[in-house]
Amino acid sequence: MAKFQFNELIRPYDSNITARVADGTGTSNQLSDADVNKFVKLKGDSQFGLCAVGDEIEGFLASIESGPIQDGFQLGSVQEEGRKLVTLDGLQGTPGTGTIAVGDYVVAGTVTARGTKLPGPPKVCKATATKDALSFLWRVVSLKGTGAVGQLAVIARV
Known part of the structure; x- marks a missing residue:
């Protein structure tokens, strides 16, 4: 193994976007802290949800807002680069x-x-x-x- 290697690069401020994060509407489809670091893809208007096996990766869930659900969706941060x-x-x-x-x-x-x-x-x-x-x-x-x-x-x- 090489002595120098690329490693994970997390950019919490310059490349993350805020989005609705859920696989669908309703409380049973919302993403949670347990879903952080999982791969996501665009699922709807301003909404990212979890990838299924074989899906193209559009980003990964970086964080979940601790506040209440907004308009039927949890808010979170998605990293699309890095x-x-x-x-x-x-x-x-x-x-x-x-x-x-x-x-x-x-x-x-x-x-x-x-x-x-x-x-x-x-x-x-x-x-x-x-x-x-x-x-x-x-x-x-x-x-x-x-x-x-x-x-x-x-x-x-x-």
């Missing part, structure tokens, strides 16, 4: 198998249920689509191991 520490989860078509290399583009891997705290960094899979077919480009910029399932890596927004 670098993120992740767990490798294999190939998009077959999560849990395959390896990922530096430079590979990734999508959301196996997800942790809404309201359940992540057991470690969120999971990513190597995207099967070409770079030109993806709208939101995140790629591996540093491996913290061999690239095998379960190893850690750092991804960056391109």
Whole structure:
């Protein structure tokens, strides 16, 4: 492993946006503190919700506001740029198998249920689509191991 490596980069003030954060309307669909660091995508007007396995990553939930629900939605902060520490989860078509290399583009891997705290960094899979077919480009910029399932890596927004 290299002595110098890219690591996670969190920019709490200059690249985060405030958004409604929920998978849908109603109290049972709201995101919570347990969902911080999970991958999100645009779900509606000014609203981000959790990614499903294979979804393109538009950002990750950086924080949740502690105040009351506004107009049926919890408010939170979404980071759309920077670098993120992740767990490798294999190939998009077959999560849990395959390896990922530096430079590979990734999508959301196996997800942790809404309201359940992540057991470690969120999971990513190597995207099967070409770079030109993806709208939101995140790629591996540093491996913290061999690239095998379960190893850690750092991804960056391109």
